[in-house]
Amino acid sequence: MLNSMRAAMLAAGTTAHRSDIRRFDNDSEDHVRLAEEIFTPPMGRALPTVTSISLAAGSKAMIEYLRDYANAITALAYLFAVIGLFLALNGKIELGVAAMLWTWFLDHWDGHVARNTSHVRRPGVAEFGKSFDGFADFFHGVVFPAAVIILISRGTVLSLLASLLLILAGAIRLSYFENVGLTTDARFMGIPVSYDTPLLAVLLLARPQLPDDVFPIIVAIAFILLALLHVATEIRVPAIRGTAVPIATAFAIAGSIALVMISQSGLQ
Known part of the structure; x- marks a missing residue:
């Protein structure tokens, strides 16, 4: 039982x-x-990635990212970039480069402001600003110089080669920097594309001293060499920060004034 x-x-x-x-x-x-x-x-x-989540959580509308001081400066840089391209395409190359020099020094100020306001920036704003600034770099440091090279040379094969190399090298360089960034001692690997517009300004300032038939060749060869240096990772270039920012600003303003004067003298 x-x-x-x-x-x-x-x-x-x-x-x-x-x-x-x-x-x-x-x-x-x-x-x-x-x-x-x-x-x-x-x-x-x-x-969704962490970045996209933070961006979505950080703002209700895309335009609100421009309320950030650093991003607002970048937006102003775009304004001068479009003006510069407009002037260059309408045959006023010196004036176009003068306007692009303002884009160039504003590109340094937005980074300077971003670093000094990082503690008060809303979530996602820094990620947006990084991409926003990167497109500006490609515009003023790669696309604009490539267009001016073709305009100066009036569409020669050498100018086409220089423009192709510059755009390809610039795209590779900016993509590499996007993923690698600066070195531990705040240096760029390879020459940054931000050096292209100042080089263009210097060449145009020296143009009156050079033969008209030789100048387009010099410009094309100079940018072919610069394109190669953009992707040369053996080169280390210090970033423009701190006191170097106002120095670059002074150079850009002085250079733009000189280019305007040359342009005006050519019209007389």
Whole structure:
């Protein structure tokens, strides 16, 4: 009698145990299914990254990122960049480069302001500013000089080669910098594309001293060499920071004034 009762109790316990196991398995499957629904993106879409999440959480509208001081300065730099391209394409190359010099020194000020206001910037603003500034670098440091090279040379094969190399090297360099950044001692690997517009300004300032038929060749060769130096990782160039920012600003303003004067003298 006792043995039969004991067997019945064991059987009931085993059945209850199995029922608990099945219920646990079902709950686990439900939890896994729920997790998959939450974390598995729809077909063709990737999971949001930490950066995209922070950007989405940091603003209600794209335009609000310009309320940040550093990003507002970058936006002003874009304004001068478009003016510079407009002037150059309309045959006023010296005036175009003069305007682009303002884009160049503003490009240094936005970084300076960003570093000094990092403690008060809203979430996601820094990530936006980094991309926003990168496009400006490509515009004033690569696309604009390439267009001016072609305009000065009036579409020669050498100018096409120089422009192709400059755009390719500039894109490679900016992509590399986006992922690697500065060295531990705050230096660039390779010559930054921000040196292109100042070189263009210097060449134009020296133009009156050079033969007209030789000047386009000099410009094209100079930028072919510079394109190669953009991707030369053996070169270390210190970043323009601190007291170097106002020095670069003074150079840009003085250079732009000199280019305006040359342009005006050429019209007389």
